[in-house]
Amino acid sequence: MEELERALSCPGQPSKCVTIPRSLDGRLQVSHRKGLPHVIYCRVWRWPDLQSHHELKPLECCEFPFGSKQKEVCINPYHYRRVETPVLPPVLVPRHSEFNPHLSLLAKFRNTSLHSEPLMPHNATYPDSFQHPPCTPFPPSPSHMFSQSPNSISYPNSPGSSSGPGSPYQLTVETPPPPYHARETPGNHNGRSMDAIAESQLVLSLPNGVKSADGETENFRPVCYEEPQHWCSVAYYELNNRVGETFQASSRSILIDGFTDPSNNKNRFCLGLLSNVNRNSTIENTRRHIGKGVHLYYVGGEVYAECVSDSSIFVQSRNCNYQHGFHPATVCKIPSGCSLKIFNNQLFAQLLAQSVNHGFEVVYELTKMCTIRMSFVKGWGAEYHRQDVTSTPCWIEIHLHGPLQWLDKVLTQMGSPHNPISSVS
Structure with a gap:
């Protein structure tokens, strides 16, 4: 939790992974609703309008991104970035x-x-x-x-x-x-x-x-x-x-x-x-x-x-x-x-x-x-x-x-x- 507090208080500074154990189905239940843990934390702390995991991509510095199928999952909101729409050439x-x-x-x-x-x-x-x-x-x-x-x-x-x-x-x-x-x-x-x-x-x-x-x-x-x-x-x-x-x-x-x-x-x-x-x-x-x-x-x-x-x-x-x-x-x-x-x-x-x-x-x-x-x-x-x-x-x-x-x-x-x-x- 200390690392999460540090990441939230200093968003521009490098931070370590904040991990939780991966559940059997990979999801986290909050208020009787299940969702992907990294999506939930990113929605709470960074992007309230976040709709889907399709909008997120892990940073290279993240050692436990959600998609790596490891036993631990990183929920540090600043270890993910939002996918941007590319500019198409004319x-x-x-x-x-x-x-x-x-x-x-x-x-x-x-x-x-x-x-x-x-x-x-x-x-x-x-x-x-x-x-x-x-x-x-x-x-x-x-x-x-x-x-x-x-x-x-x-x-x-x-x-x-x-x-x-x-x-x-x-x-x-x-x-x-x-x-x-x-x-x-x-x-x-x-x-x-x-x-x-x-x-x-x-x-x-x-x-x-x-x-x-x-x-x-x-x-x-x-x-x-x-x-x-x-x-x-x-x-x-x-x-x-x-x-x-x-x-x-x-x-x-x-x-x-x-x-x-x-x-x-x-x-x-x-x-x-x-x-x-x-x-x-x-x-x-x-x-x-x-x-x-x-x-x-x-x-x-x-x-x-x-x-x-x-x-x-x-x-x-x-x-x-x-x-x-x-x-x-x-x-x-x-x-x-x-x-x-x-x-x-x-x-x-x-x-x-x-x-x-x-x-x-x-x-x-x-x-x-x-x-x-x-x-x-x-x-x-x-x-x-x-x-x-x-x-x-x-x-x-x-x-x-x-x-x-x-x-x-x-x-x-x-x-x-x-x-x-x-x-x-």
Whole structure:
């Protein structure tokens, strides 16, 4: 306790770890509620608005960070830092197109997206398919990323499962606790910061001869990313019918559940409130099993989906599939008590920066990455008798506003597609 008092009274000074024994499930009970101990202490002493462990990262000086799976856990609030949203470099749109389809780095990405959609999406079950060697945060070319198309992959509900590629966090959540790698430094890649990698690869994606900032402004229009008022919108569907109004998310942490709170809480989208005269018994039964549903976090430019329902959720995210080397249409099963990073803004920025030099159509394809579909309780794909998400009883469609607005600005600057089209084509 003396070390904790010293750390709190002198926050700018180096301090030692303040440890408590790790409980069996890694959590601490306070006033009949359980939570992760480092989150509780950080919320009490530093950040009252702290929502989730996804917002915290241990400092290098900490010897007993929560994610290290040691017998002791450090609860020193000054041994953790809050994850900051990275500044994304502007996309430089060429004033004069130099598109050459034979030199396109994204040709394989585009061809896979347009022409190789399977009759039924592949399925991934958390954890087995997520334990292959991680890819680099920003692959130099997407061409190799869709070469594999696993028919079945899995994903264990284990506190010891490894972190997703390029992720500073584990894929498990507060129940069971998230064991992210303690010694991992996600802001660094081979000794270089993420920003340095992004900037260097942005320059590499530009045509030859563009080297200086002055040269860039002469031949390119910079298009910057801006955070919108609502970071996403969520629409709820039953089979192929949309039900209710679209939910606009202003809070960075939202809960989509099956309950009936009528208070219009900006942090909750209660599906249990919504009525549908065409609802059948399968839909009714599925709705009863949504329960606590899914918790969506938008932290540090990344979107996480945490399954807090007793039943699994199923997610189709092209951005997530790209990170893990899956086919774009793969549907990932997230069991109860697990979470998965389903969108990475920095990866999207890298793909967008590369694609502007390869034509309007390639950029437009990225709009599919900004929409995420998620079903409750019932899955779809090759391993299920439902082939399409519109055949599942209860599902949602998430539109990410920031990336969509960024794409809109870039496409507006680019003008129109190169390929002509007629009224009879």
